[in-house]
Amino acid sequence: MRARFFDPDGSRYGLPTYPYGWARVWDADLATRAQLRELGLRPGGQEPVAQLMWRSRRAAHSGGVRIAWLYRISRALPVREMTAARRAAVEAALRARRTCRACRTEHDYCLPTSLQGCCPPCFEAAQAAEIAAVWAEETTAA
Numbered sequence: 599m600r601a602r603f604f605d606p607d608g609s610r611y612g613l614p615t616y617p618y619g620w621a622r623v624w625d626a627d628l629a630t631r632a633q634l635r636e637l638g639l640r641p642g643g644q645e646p647v648a649q650l651m652w653r654s655r656r657a658a659h660s661g662g663v664r665i666a667w668l669y670r671i672s673r674a675l676p677v678r679e680m681t682a683a684r685r686a687a688v689e690a691a692l693r694a695r696r697t698c699r700a701c702r703t704e705h706d707y708c709l710p711t712s713l714q715g716c717c718p719p720c721f722e723a724a725q726a727a728e729i730a731a732v733w734a735e736e737t738t739a740a
């Protein structure tokens with residue numbers, strides 16, 4: 599029954615045809631649309647280069663045979679294209695994470711969240727000022 603769907607040169611079905619689940623064995627570069635999706639890819643305008651065929655009761659209207667087209671992974675494109683707008687949004691988010699909220703300096707590294715959005719010198723200065731303020735309060739109260 600499997601041999602019925604095995605037509606690697608496409609002489610019987612027009613497209614190279616493999617039984618369900620076998621295509622990757624014959625050609626590791628082939629994937630269905632769903633398999634591309636799992637890889638974060640989409641066909642990207644390419645025509646199917648082969649197909650999978652298998653028997654299915656859900657396909658009674660087409661002789662009990664279902665088909666899934668196969669595409670070349672090497673010619674697929676990312677699902678989400680990096681548009682200029684998306685790149686700008688990513689860059690703005692990174693810039694915000696690099697910019698100290700105290701001195702507004704943009705550093706060449708992302709500021710650790712433990713410093714509450716400050717660069718290390720500003721954080722230390724803020725802490726020193728806080729300690730000094732507490733110290734001053736305690737000495738005047740005494």
Ligand SMILES: [Zn+2]
Nearest residue numbers: 698701717720
């Ligand atoms: Zn700073």
